[in-house]
Amino acid sequence: MKLKTIDVNGTTYAVIENGNPVYVHDDGKEIPFDAAASLNKISSLNSEAKAHREAKEKFETELKKFANITDPEKAIEALGIVTKLDQKKLIDAGEVDKVKAEITKVYQTQIEQAESKNKELQSQLYNEMIGGRFNSSKFIKDKVAIPADFVQSRFGTSFKIEDGKVVAYDQSGNKIYSRSKPGEVAEFDEALEFLIDNYPQKDHILKASGNQGGGAPQTQHQMGQKTIKRSAFDALSPLDKQATLRDGITITD
Template sequence: MKLHLDTEGKAVLENGMPVYLHEDGKAIPFDAVAALNKISALNGEAKSHREAKEALEAKLKAFAGIDDPAKAREALQTLTHIDQKKLIEAGAVDQVKAQITQAFQTQLDEASSKNKTLEAQLYQEMIGGRFSSSAFIQDNLAIPADLVQARFGHAFSIDAGKVVATDAAGNKVFSRRQPGEIAEFEEALEYLIEQYPHKDHILKASGHRGGGSQPTPQQHGHKTLKRSAFDALDIGSKQAALKDGIYR
């Protein structure tokens, strides 16, 4: 990005803050004070994480060779309540081990299933809801919210209770309006759309950058797909159709 200058070559200010032009031509004021405060806060947070990590590593040395201390502790407590005389009987040790393993595995499978269900519900509530109520989708895109989620939903996840977006390289999408902060859903989705190579196929005519309506896929001679045929596709085929610009 570069400093925004007026016709006299002077820096443009907004609320006392210098305005910078980003690569996409957007002019956004830079809050230097907020940026410095954020950097200081992040440095302090990084130091705390490092100290906590070092302390945890020191404690974990006592459990070297044990992959799951909780399981090991539970197994030891169970074995102490078993009559040692029965353990030396032929086949008794293996039988007891099998019973313990089976009981634990059943509980683990149940907990895992419940956890996956809760994660899916949380994802749909926090992320799916944002797609369905997105003003950016309604105002700028020519496809419905469920299709946008089918194509871009994988880029969003929940981290520490917040919705976080990642770009194609796996990097978190940060806000350009609030330096150092994770981009909110609408800003992150707009960024992902801007980076999408086939964005012209999903933007409304009035939503094309640079003004002026764009030729439709039919005018270009591209193959198109009706909504009824699109709805009959599986999720993988829908994503492929969106990527290739077949559905509009």
């Protein structure tokens, strides 16, 4: 990327936006570079790396306690024998496995119930955090010519919830990072714009003013018609095709 400049009366000046110099990336996008935020992020990453190193050193120290154990399987077996000997003080050794099986059964049921509830809560959280962002997206409202639920059906699987945040991944499985905030994951609209920019059929889902430059004619969606081009329809999943036909959207060639 290179610094964006302007010439004024023969003198070259850097272009500044919100106090930050603007850089032009290889694809032509102009992004302000926040140097202060970048330095703070580097400091944060250094602290994180230090924490990981200290944790590794602590683990290696603890591991040295087991340096004399040459056969881990026999060590585990010996621990099991000692445990049974302790339990024999309370119940007959022949009943130990039976009691363990009953306890395991009870806990297994509780674990399965907890996992089921957890999946239900995760689904609700996903619909609230990710579905809500599609429905309220300014980028979709301003730049996309198809409804938000159609956009979600195509790109929703690229977004995940990690540590309470919505994180986007590209087709190669890599996290999408922000250009305006180096080192930070991209916010929802910036990530969605990146995904659509790299979508082969983007010309069929973006509004004319968003992908053809000045003077481009309005799309049928902008003129109030509920239509979709056949090429765009063919690119949809079977479920999306059914939804399109059910909503009465007309397919055009």
